[in-house]
Amino acid sequence: MAAAALLLPLVSAGPSATAEPPGSGALQREFAAAADRYHVPESVLLGVAYLQSRWDTHSGAPSVTGGYGPMHLTDARTALAEAPHHSDGSEDARGDTARPLAVPVAAAPAAPAAAGLPARLRTVDRAARLTGLPAEEVRTSPAANVRGGAALLAAAQRELGEPLSADPARWFGAVARFSGADDTATAGAYARDVFSVIRAGEARTTDSGQRVALRAVPGLAPDTGQLARLGLRAGDASETECPATVSCTWIPAPYEEFGDGDYGNHDVADRPRSQKIEYIVVHDTEGSWDTTLKLIKDPEYVSWHYTLRSSDGLIAQHVPTKDIAWHAGNWYVNAKSVGLEHEGFLAAPDAWYTEAMYRTSARLVAYLAKRYGIPLDRQHILGHDNVPGTTTATVPGMHTDPGPYWDWAHYFELLGAPFTPSGGARADVVTIRPDYAASRPPYTGCESAGTACAPHGSGAVRLRTAPDESAPLVKDIGLRPGGQDSTEDVNDTGARASTGQRYAVAGRQGEWTAIWYLGQKAWFHDPRSAPAAVGARAAVVTPRAGLAEVPVYGRAYPEAAAYPAGVPVQPVSPLPYKLLAGQRYVTGGEAPAEYAYAVTFDPASHQVVRGAERYYEIQFGHRVAFVKAADVEVRPAGR
Structure with missing residues (x-):
């Protein structure tokens, strides 16, 4: 991918x-x-x-x-351009069944000559x-x-x-x-x-x-x-929304109508008055800076709000934050998020990001988080690989960037929100926090399927069915409905927990810790000499008394009765997972039941449907998910 x-x-x-x-x-x-x-x-x-x-x-x-x-x-x-980022796989970057998009196709620019x-x-x-x-x-x-x-x-x-x-x-x-x-x-x-x-x-x-x-x-x-x-030129920052401490330029994404009422490549909105912005989504471009800028200018392609250049941290803004860009593959998340593309490659761990880009990205995220009241945690500052599929059918095609080589620990240090212990050594909740440089779990698939990737630091830990390195990896029935095992492939998120993510502890044995993950107990190696997690305090949800299991959702949509005439009811479709009695999952707080109806070029018909249903966002697996408040009870932060 x-x-x-x-x-x-x-x-x-x-x-x-x-x-x-x-x-x-x-x-x-x-x-x-x-x-x-x-x-x-x-x-x-x-x-x-x-x-x-x-x-x-x-x-x-x-x-x-x-x-x-x-x-x-x-x-x-030499610059070689192949399939652009959002043309890869089967993910619909807009993620809205009311206005589905085909996987966008964009011609890759020719490689420039060295002299160019x-x-x-x-x-x-x-x-x-x-x-x-x-x-x-x-x-x-x-x-x-x-x-x-x-x-x-x-x-x-x-x-x-x-x-x-x-x-x-x-x-x-x-x-x-x-x-x-x-x-x-x-x-x-x-x-x-x-x-x-x-x-x-x-x-x-x-x-x-x-x-x-x-x-x-x-x-x-x-x-x-x-x-x-x-003797340098003056940049155009007149329409940008950036902190004064970074360099920002305005390179707009086109909002254009074409053929049979179709349009692209984003939706005009009025956030946060129309909807609160609650997430920031971190992507990598899977392409060079120049390639990425050519794509964002294509009205028939998709969109994101900002692109960041690796060499010097320059930020280009493309879509006003009030508008909805098509980037995350989940319309509920798109409607409530800002998307940041970073010049880089998931499966090229040594195609490293510069400190300049990490720093300007962190400044931009801190600015946006303060402006919109977004918590600085991993349930609101998401990787594209943490965004859930919208329905069972979309889960396997969701994108997996920025992947296991993005240094979340360093990133959050730069954000001023480092992942430090907030609970004791035997806390009921843990924050995943391996040593990035020392932790080098094996991965495959960087160059070709099944081929070992070069050893490299990683902020992720592997999850197994038992406290033993020889035990199988836990399964992800959403990614593999047939029940096949998870793999070590760099794009396989089925048995992976990432730095900063918080999980409820399901058990401890020797040098191993178990967490609740995708409806099962998942073990990771956590020796005291080189801990992979730190104790945390966080509220958790568990099924209400008398319920053996509760459904899990990829979006928090309103109940059918909330939709006005003229707005098609969007199905509240559960994912293939279950949250079982006795299991606990960290919640990122309440998620409002909302659906942004925007399927036409003219924003006059756009509206936000709000329901009485209430949801909680949870850290369910590698990706976040949602459960109905009526199905669960919330327990306060543990010791």
Whole structure:
């Protein structure tokens, strides 16, 4: 489902070429040596590298935009575009049976020639010329990569007519230039982020075991006036809804009518007056930035509200948040959500996201959450892979991005809502929280079906039928109605719990913890020496006394009596799962019974149907679901 539009390196890098020099302080010494050689303040060099990669090397693999090494120097020589994201699989991105869409078809843009790629995607070659090192070495050797980054910063400083000063405050313009952004707002936002890192300081152990530290420089006030001398264009942020701390540009999705009353690619609405916005949905694009922007401009394609660029964190807004975009595959969720597409690939774990994109995304989400009163938790900040199918028939075709390699723990730290224990060691509820770097469950299917994926950090845990590594994975009867076992495929969410998701504890045995999951007891390895979860406190639902089981729904639609004349009654269709007596599931709170009727181009006929029925949202499996309030009782947060 996810092998699309990859940016490929000129050559592949083998492990031997990317091995760090011996000693956990070697990379720190390389930063110091490169800073000294090119007369760049070490704090500036470290700050830029942190924003690019958090000082990781990713075993020499390129990022989404063909960036290599700690400095994220780029060599995106070849861009291959295949099936675009929402043309993959069988999911109807709109997710409304009253106005179903065929799976959209969009032609993939032709791959650009190397000379046609922007300079921000070709920095390896320039770094090689400046250092005299072979381009392959700049890509594959962390030491050469750091030297290349320092040389580029020094060159940018000289081009500005600035001295190679030891004062980091004199380097704001050079840092902004390093971003590769072609507009003032994006370059300035990037540089401000770098200097924010320098002021606060950072320290961490990298993915290759290197300990790197940047000593804080509090009170550092860079010369931001240098930005005006870069000759960059002014971005168009006039119609955007973004916080002032990010760079945002307006690239509208067309709202157009065509043939036989059909229209696309979103619905005009009046949220939050018409309906409260309750969710933010995180997607990855499964395509490059340029491909994604071409698709959003197609009136016969689908839509989302924002796209985020990996190289520098630039945000493009396409649909006003008051309007309903077609992105999540579930109309109830679409009508109450904002969709964010991130430049990236689910099944390419080493096509890594930059820190710049994680940070701007987190700022945008925090801004939207505050504006619309959305809780900062995993039952309201959803991955596309957490959105439920609307009916039994749609469950198998639901999308699975951003997948097990999205770093939810780091993302929520940036949101200011880290997943810390709120309950004791024997709490009745747990929050899934493995160590992202150390947790490397095996996956298959990244390159071809059944083929092992490269080992990589993951925020997900596997769920088994018994407390034993040899026990089968739990089944998902929605994904596999025939009762077949779940698999380790990267797109198989049937036996997976993800960082930040909360579940009621169903048992403990030795180093294993069981949770209630899809109507069954599911075990995950949770040793005290390397815990995969932390204790939590959260309200749970359980069937009312006397009920052996209650149905589970993929949308919270009103009862038939609530629909006015002229609006077709939407079926309240249960999913194939059951919530059984004695089981408990964490609730994200009440979900109003609503249906947004919008099936025509003219919004004059649009209306929101509200019912007396009440629902609760629950964390039922890897995806959220809904149960009727009349069927369950709510129990308060446990110990």
